Amino acid sequence: MEVQTRVDVFEDIFLVFLGLGTLVGVVVIAYTLYNAYKYRDSGEVDDDEDLPTLGELPTGGKGGKKLFLSFGLSAIIVISLVIWTYGMLLYVEDGPDNNPEDAIEMEIEGWAFGWDFYYDNGIETTNDMVIPADEPIWIEVTSTDVWHTFGISDLRVKADSIPGEYDDTWFVAEEPGEHVAECFELCGVGHSDMDADVTVLPPEEYEEWVDEQLTLTITLEDENEERVTDGFEVALEHQENDEFDEDLSFTYADDEFENGSITIDEIEQGGPYDVTISSTDDEFDDVEDSIDFTGPTDETFTLELSDGEDDNDEDEETDDDTDDEETDDESTDDEEQSDDGGDDE
């Protein structure tokens, strides 16, 4: 992908101004020298017909045309430079035309003394920024405490990190490599160590890194730490499922597990997920939990054997559960659950 980076834009602007400045300078100095030579003092007094006499207004010569021409040329050059530069700066603000869905976006949060990176796909890292080469990276920078400034000198990136404010910018790292992000606003005793590693990977390797981060392993055990191998179903649902275009709910049956464990790498959106483990043969109590899926995650859930009475008298099932947990009075959730259970049956 050919992307004109901000660095390219500013280099272009610099080169155009340098070139035009040099050209104008050469013309002005050459013309001055030419006139200085042409009208040099020859030591003789010429008869100058144009010389006005006292009390007579000088009549116009060709000077007016020359003046008009030089003003006109200057105006054309200056106005077109202003328009062109303004257009280039708009491009710097708006970024390249690329498919917004493909763009890499992340929020960067400064804190005393370090940086958190929140990727659009739910990955979170601390002091470790991993990005693909040759792709526009959009960052939104803010702070959780005091004023910082996020900057990567090598890549010519800088953005304010201020609590309650978001500073947007974008950049392109053209080559794979290692860089350092630093804080550029004196923020306290740890300021000079407020560094983050910036790793620029070839795009394919970056994809691999993302897949690696979004790998979830779920293991089910009983109370004796023995693997539970069948009689259950595990459902995952992103807590903000409504906010995504695709449906982020997943269900895994026991036969997809291997010895009570499953490694899931099909989920491409990290973040908080609700986990529901339901017993298909009522051997275990259902488990409702949540996981924070922001990097490689390995979770083990313990299934508790359900009470023997449940099989005999289902009406009492929910009542028994709440009694066991001793949360009757504190939690309205539990009461609602037990009410619902009663009504259903």
Ligand SMILES: [Cu+2]
């Ligand atoms: Cu600082």
